[in-house]
Amino acid sequence: MTAEIITIGDEILIGQTVDTNSTFIAKEFNKIGLSINRISSIKDSESDILTTLNSCLNYSDIVIVTGGLGPTNDDITKNTLLKFFNDKLITDHNVLDNIKFIWKKYIKQPLLQVNIDQSLVPSKAHVFLNTKGSAPGLWLQKNNTIFVFLPGVPFEMKSLIKDSIIPKILKEFSLPHILHKTILTYGMGESSIAEIIKNWEDSLPVEISLAYLPSLGRVKLRLSTKGDDLNKIIDNIQFQVDKLLPLIKDIFVGYEEDESIEKLISNELIKNNSTISIAESFTGGKISDSLVSIAGASTFFKGGVVCYSTESKINTLKVNLDLIEKYSVVSSQVVESMAVKTKELFNSDYGLATTGNAGPNKGDSSKEIGTVFIGIATPKEVFSFEFNFGNSRERVTNKAVNKSFELLLKELLKN
């Protein structure tokens, strides 16, 4: 069984919108053992849609098509699929009732004819109600391939995939298990890692594949396999991981399950009954935001200060002016003081702070662009690290956030 995803919409092809819908669908399908062959984005054009749908017939068992089902004139998917399936539209009264209900309860605006027309569906389609919007999900078959059409609005699409499409697929088909295990490493490049683990990699069985995913100072190593016996494939992957870990013990920081390094940090903080607060200069709130995004953040996150200006470091965070004048605002002394002061301000066990010159201009410090200091105050001590992350503002910021999490997790794992 193989699947593919097609997104319809000019906004992706002109670079206005990032295609996150496909990422979501691919991830959910992997969880139920359905591999994605191909993801395509095409224009709101009848000929392109028809060409692409035809190309799926000998290529995939299930095709998920999103987008182009809205009520406005630029949405042409529904009329195009009538041609592909040689079908006609009929009113689905459940869909109509659902639209009337949504308009009355949430939209609270007049129900227009274009909204009512959303209840017209192809007569051959199995229809899935969309409880969050007006365009239903449509399941149709041609030859041996199933085509599922879904609205492109992310939260409508997600709810249809989870609540309707996946249950239907699981009912209709028997699927294998797909297992990925991703190991997070920090501090070494991919070719050096490959050199260290060469013998292990060469001895991997054919049914287990390895991928290297380098990004901003970290490399993820992903092991993937597939099989009908879940316990057996879990054991097979674990057997390889157990052989791998001793080889990479200096750079290993954890696993990426569905979750990130922030989640690993939150697990450690919660386990130790510890709290943290954050003082951010050029990282602008990114570190706080990543931590607050974790469910249950209130148990370990006490607060954050975004003190981008020197003035706010002095007035709000109460960093000593003398320290700034003596060492400059981008210095180990200042970042350590920021870490300690935020810890005091929010009465937390740990304080994490960043200061740096992310560019494009040097700001209130003469330090070279790309210079970053990260400070960590623990219940016992305070220390800091200096880095240079290059001259792209966005990269400097993102590398500093990643590095902050890496250093913090390493510290927490010492306990």
Add this chain to the structure above:
Amino acid sequence: MTAEIITIGDEILIGQTVDTNSTFIAKEFNKIGLSINRISSIKDSESDILTTLNSCLNYSDIVIVTGGLGPTNDDITKNTLLKFFNDKLITDHNVLDNIKFIWKKYIKQPLLQVNIDQSLVPSKAHVFLNTKGSAPGLWLQKNNTIFVFLPGVPFEMKSLIKDSIIPKILKEFSLPHILHKTILTYGMGESSIAEIIKNWEDSLPVEISLAYLPSLGRVKLRLSTKGDDLNKIIDNIQFQVDKLLPLIKDIFVGYEEDESIEKLISNELIKNNSTISIAESFTGGKISDSLVSIAGASTFFKGGVVCYSTESKINTLKVNLDLIEKYSVVSSQVVESMAVKTKELFNSDYGLATTGNAGPNKGDSSKEIGTVFIGIATPKEVFSFEFNFGNSRERVTNKAVNKSFELLLKELLKN
């Protein structure tokens, strides 16, 4: 002239990585008048790569392929393209010198054989040096189609596209101008907008297309056209925009050029010589971060506090405990106090604050999940708004951030 983009890498097909490379390339190509026909993501598999490259021959003039050029065993693009072009590898000494230079200056680790092998290139390729990494860009032709192979690491790919590939395309081909103008509206659904602008939309000339892009409380209206005479197409679009604006004056907030509503806000603040500070509860630093990300933020952004816990609202921001006990922490009274207190704390002209129950649990307030208050303190007054943004934590947060920017911009535009 049409182009297409192919990304190679299992990480996209299993949903581990979002394909932002294609978005970048599509946007840059649009700027030079090159339309993207199709974007495909395929696996690191020889047969899939060959099938897809073959499918491009009668479909596109230029094909950009990213990914699979790294030094590790999971990268198979280079060996596969040798088959497709019936070619062999030769050493490119400029590439080798570049690799040696990068390793000496930045990597500072031993140069391994796999790194040296990155200087092996197909003999028929026009080679572009990659000054940021070891895999060069490769430009090859088959029949009438040009294939360009680039590394998948975003900052290496971006630099090659901007500094090498686009100049080469502009030198080789004469391209039309593509123009998009995107209008930002807030506060009305797409079908109601379509109703209001129906006559205008029906009278649009065929060479101008209109798209509706709804998302989280806002709808973007995008006008697109193409032509050889830039001034003429600019005039044509402006003529239509001038007719459209009076129809949507209550919901129009500005244009999306390359930039966002945050940029419009920063423009207004800078123009008025005003400053702002932010107090965020459940939005966790997202608002501060969006503002700090704008170049020149230091001129208008004074600072932010992430006071997620009730304790930090009292101790750090100095919101009155009595107010919280009387009205609850999720209330107009508290959000207005937060806006005023952050303005005082950072000595700014404006203060913006959020508080709410984003779920999944109710936290320190009995208000319904999804309830959000947004407060704005101006130099003259303070006011607030109440919303319910539903029961998905992520959506509630993102809608609140969007709505905060919308309300703030409206306030700033009054001046």
